[in-house]
Amino acid sequence: MDLTKDYFFSYSYHMMLSFQKNLSNSKTGVAIYETMFVWNEFLTREIHNQLQNTHWTVALVYGFFKQATFKISSQDFILTLIARRSRHYAGTRYLKRGVNEKGRVANDVETEQIVFEDVPEGSPFGATSVVQNRGSIPLFWSQETSRLNVKPDIILSRRDFKFEATKLHFEDLVQRYGNPIIILNLIKTLEKRPREMILRAEFANAIEFLNKDLPEDDRLRFLHWDINKRPRIKAKMALIRLSDVAANALELTGFLHCQLIPTSRTEELQKLSPVSCDDRGDHVKEDLDEMDVEMGNECDKLRGAYCVKVSSVQNGVLRTNCVDCLDRTNVGQYAYGLVALSHQLHALGFVDVDNINIDSHSPLAQDLMQIYEEMGDTLSLQYGGSAAHNKVFSEMRGQWKATTRSQEIIRSVQRFYRNAYMDPEKQDAINVFLGHFQPQEGGPALWELNPDQHYDVRKHGSSPTAERSRSYIKRSLSEGNISCGSSSQGKDTDIDQTEDTYQPLTERGKGCKGISESSPEISTCDSDIPFTR
Secondary structure (H helix, E strand, C coil): CCCCCEEEECCCCCCCHHHHHHHHCCCCEEEECCCCCCCHHHHHHHHHHHCCCCCCCCCCCEEEEEEEEEEECEEEEEEEEEEEEECCCCCCCCCCCCCCCCCCCCCCCCEEEEECCCCCCCEEEEEEEEEEEEECCCCEEEEEEECCCCCEEEEEECCCCCHHHHHHHHHHHHHHCCCCCEEEECCCCCCCCCCCHHHHHHHHHHHHHHCCCCCCHCCCEEEEEECCCCCCCCHHHHHHHHHHHHHHHHHCCCEEEEEECCCCCCCHHHCCCCCEEEECCCCCCCCCCCCCCCCCCHHCCCCEEEEEEEEECCEEEEECCCCCHHHHHHHHHHHHHHHHHHHHHHHHHCCCCCCCCCCCCCCCHHHHHHHHHHHHHHHHHHHCCCCCEEEEHHHCCCCCCHHHHHHHHHHHHHHHHHHHHHHHHHHHHHHCCCCCCCCCCCCCCCHCCHHHHHHHHHHHHCCCHHHHHCCEEEEECCCEEEEEEEECCCCCCHHHHHCCCCCHHHCCCCCCCCCCCCCCCCCCCCCCCCCCC
């Protein structure tokens, strides 16, 4: 693992959380310090337990980060694209496939697209955010790494007739994003030798089985489109079809739209929000039982604080996958990002009609495609060992087909070599870094175990106190504080399990509602929303 690449952090913004989660508080005024995307969680865990805060550590996120400024009609806006890779069930292409018993899937990545107005410091500005997800097909399946076979057979390694692990995975998605969960499945349906077709049929069976026990409004929305079924279809037409799917998904989930006003601008604040401040500057909160967005208090004590008026929130997520969740998934996520961008710009007042021409000659579409292509290459190198296959993007740019073919061949050879010869060592490094394997005297060596067995080697050398500790780490959005509630008197529990709090699909997704124009406006305060400019 190269710690100099693809890791990012911030001293003032919670990079491991989406923008919406950074704004969202529990009714106690604090948000859970989620560690799903914190790759140095294991290395800093003992520090957090001893100090009961995270003042002395920085959360390290692994994935992709890109920020760029664009101009429309002489108005500037800043687009930020963030990809957060989950530390759960993390690894390389052939060594981490499908799902594990806890419902964690391989190559689980959260992608967030943030768009906000570029205005002078201290001025109010609008901001929007939309989140989508990618992850391996949540079934027990695998492919044996082979130095002789470029495309190993896909094996359903274990039959889960009740699809318990699949159910846990989607419960986790509902826990993270709410309902609805929309699944865009891009794997093949017709093959001379069945490979992906096996997963296609089993995945459809799993969704059908799980939906039987769910209310109609909470059922999983399963959409399948074989992007390779018609190889002669033009890239532009493929994007148009994917954009139609993306538009429907975005209409179902919505996206975050808010306005941030510096707390010193009291006159504008009074016009935009019915919430008042007392002489001490303490925030007087409205009753927000029906809302999922709630912020801290003491506006005047926070230098550079913003009060936030929320117009709408995202509830639900689009989950895209192909067999590797790399090449075809990148195209699907770009299509969703382009559709979302048009709605984001419309919400911010940059365009009158929420529609952007996806023609390859559109400068904005090309710029966005370049950013998504860069993200796809980065994520593909992390999981697959080579840059992504970008035939659709190359065709959209009008690149010469012979050049594209030679590039694809080189990337296929590079991916095959690294998967066959270099991935085992890389997987071992990941397992040590994340704490899945901890060496012990007289115990098995790292190279004697297969990747899945690393999870059975638990916390060797840890103190009994650390073993019993069940710590819920919470950060105050207003001051960046951490409050930990430790219940070490309870029964012995693996500390990793403190964050695995699943709720049934039928009981989740109803608390976060889109905020209508008639809903009370929310004035929120936070010193740690310094958007990088």
